[in-house]
Every structure is written in structure tokens, then in C-alpha cells.
Amino acid sequence: MVTISNKIKKAPYTALYPVPAVLVTCADENLKPNVITIAWTGTVNSVPPMVYVSVRPDRFSYKLIKETGEFVINVPSAGIVKEVDFCGMNSGRDVDKFAATGLTPLPAAVVKAPLIKECPVNIECQVKQVIELGSHHMFIGEIVSVHIDQDSLNQKGQVDMDLAKAVSYCAGEYRGVDLIIGTHGYSRRSR
Ligand SMILES: Cc1cc2nc3c(=O)[nH]c(=O)nc-3n(C[C@H](O)[C@H](O)[C@H](O)COP(=O)(O)O)c2cc1C
Numbered sequence: 571m572v573t574i575s576n577k578i579k580k581a582p583y584t585a586l587y588p589v590p591a592v593l594v595t596c597a598d599e600n601l602k603p604n605v606i607t608i609a610w611t612g613t614v615n616s617v618p619p620m621v622y623v624s625v626r627p628d629r630f631s632y633k634l635i636k637e638t639g640e641f642v643i644n645v646p647s648a649g650i651v652k653e654v655d656f657c658g659m660n661s662g663r664d665v666d667k668f669a670a671t672g673l674t675p676l677p678a679a680v681v682k683a684p685l686i687k688e689c690p691v692n693i694e695c696q697v698k699q700v701i702e703l704g705s706h707h708m709f710i711g712e713i714v715s716v717h718i719d720q721d722s723l724n725q726k727g728q729v730d731m732d733l734a735k736a737v738s739y740c741a742g743e744y745r746g747v748d749l750i751i752g753t754h755g756y757s758r759r760s761r
Pocket of ligand 1: 629
């Protein structure tokens with residue numbers, strides 16, 4: 571067995587990359603909206619379509635999501651990455667993040683939390699389960715409606731990644747995801 575390795579062993583930490591950086595909207599009982607930047611998020615089921623967001627209980631948004639059982643994942647584009655950072659560096663306890671950033675709330679179809687106009691994709695969710703993991707509580711939400719900007723669609727009616735200009739979050743850096751390096755199933759095709 572070859573024992574030579576270039577690996578350095580590290581203590582366990584959240585090493586996975588890339589992860590998304592999304593803007594999650596929620597609202598209080600008076601429909602006053604808030605936005606929180608979330609990196610601990612992802613798709614967890616196909617049928618029914620389900621996603622999760624993991625939120626620390628001390629976040630202002632935590633209480634809103636817990637009490638209403640609703641949130642919207644707004645997928646940002648590279649053009650608003652500074653706003654994404656702002657919403658992750660300031661609390662709705664202290665600042666109206668919509669007013670401060672100029673982001674525009676739009677009514678959602680099903681939930682009371684708003685969509686963000688400037689985000690090309692908005693995913694409305696209803697909480698189905700809360701799992702208390704440790705530092706974060708994981709809200710598992712069923713997707714109840716999806717909105718896509720018309721001018722971010724390709725001819726097949728799908729999100730055009732060149733137009734949507736997705737943002738990834740890698741070890742503290744916001745990075746674009748511009749380069750196509752393969753397509754689903756291409757390993758089975760001759761080229
Ligand atoms: C890039 C980025 C990713 C973040 N991801 C998370 C996350 O997954 N979960 C979380 O609880 N907080 C996360 N935060 C921190 C919150 O966004 C931040 O504490 C925010 O100010 C909370 O807002 P609120 O108090 O209005 O809810 C992240 C911050 C940044 C900048």
C-alpha cells in the first residue's frame with residue numbers, strides 16, 4: 571500500500587464548497603418583511619420539491635420563519651452581491667434592509683413573505699419540519715411556488731445561467747459560476 575500522501579488532516583469543520591449564497595425573505599405578523607443571507611441551504615427532495623435553510627436561533631429572521639412557517643429563497647445574481655453581503659452583515663432588528671439596500675419586495679403567490687424583484691428566481695416555501703441540529707436549526711420547506719424573471723429564461727423556458735449569473739460562496743469568497751465544464755450525462759455520450 572502506498573502511504574505517501576499530500577493530505578493534511580484537519581479537525582472537523584464546514585469544509586464543503588461551493589455552497590449557494592441566497593437571500594431568504596420572511597415577514598412578521600404585520601407583514602413587515604426582512605431579508606437574511608443564507609449559505610446553509612440546498613435542495614433535499616424532488617417529489618414533493620423540498621429545500622432547507624439552516625438558521626441560528628439568535629437571528630432576527632429565525633423567529634419570523636419559526637412563527638409564520640414560511641420563507642422565500644431568492645436566488646441572487648452577481649449584480650447584487652454587495653446587497654447579499656449587506657443582508658448577511660446587518661440585522662433586521664437594527665435596520666430595514668429593503669430600505670437600506672434598495673431591494674424591492676414583491677407580493678408572493680402563496681406565502682406572506684415577499685419575493686425580491688432583483689433576484690431572477692424566487693422559491694416560495696412552507697416549513698414542514700424543523701430539526702434542531704446544534705448551532706443552527708434546519709427548516710425543511712416544501713416549495714409551493716416558483717417565480718422566474720422572463721428575461722432570465724432560455725428558449726426552452728428554463729433558467730439561462732448566462733443571464734441569471736449565479737453566485738456561489740466559497741470559504742468566505744463570493745464567486746461567479748460562469749464556465750460550463752460538462753453537461754448532465756455527457757460521460758455516457760461519445761463526446
Ligand atoms: C455569506 C453569508 C452567509 C450566511 N449564512 C448564514 C446561514 O446559513 N445561517 C445563518 O443563520 N446565518 C448566516 N449568515 C449570517 C446572517 O445572514 C446574519 O447574521 C444576518 O445579519 C442575520 O440577519 P437577521 O438578524 O436580520 O435575521 C450568513 C452571512 C453571510 C454574509
